[in-house]
Amino acid sequence: MRFSREDLVGSVFIAFGVTLFVGFFYAAIVSKLLPPYENSLLAAIQNDWYYCLLVPLTLPVIIVAVYLHWLSMKMFKHA
Template identity: 65%
Template sequence: MALAANRAMGFALVAVGITLLAGFLYAAVLSKALPPPDNWFLLAIRNDRYYCLLVPLTVPVIIVAVYLHWMSMKMFKHA
């Protein structure tokens, strides 16, 4: 029973991740390439600049976090 529940939870998490990735890609890339929609919500997403700048500004922070994680693991391993 626990194996089936863990597998279902894993599939649910993967499905949520794929859905969020598709939504982000639409908001950041695809909405700018498509013609203007008639829906006010999709038009607001198209005119938004936040998500277009989110990824480029997050990349340096991720690089620093990965470096600090690597350095802390080296210090832990050799201490």
């Protein structure tokens, strides 16, 4: 069975997405549950609260943006 170039590119995108998800999940949730680190980089990730709150607070903004987009399209269609 041969894989095409598109299959390879798709697999790379999926692997990249999974890697980013695992990294974010570690930074946002897992690192807060572990004991304090001695490594300065890992301690900075553990003490950072920005990324922990970024995704949950992005969801209401997306909902408002989708609603405003829908509303503007309705006004455009009926104008």
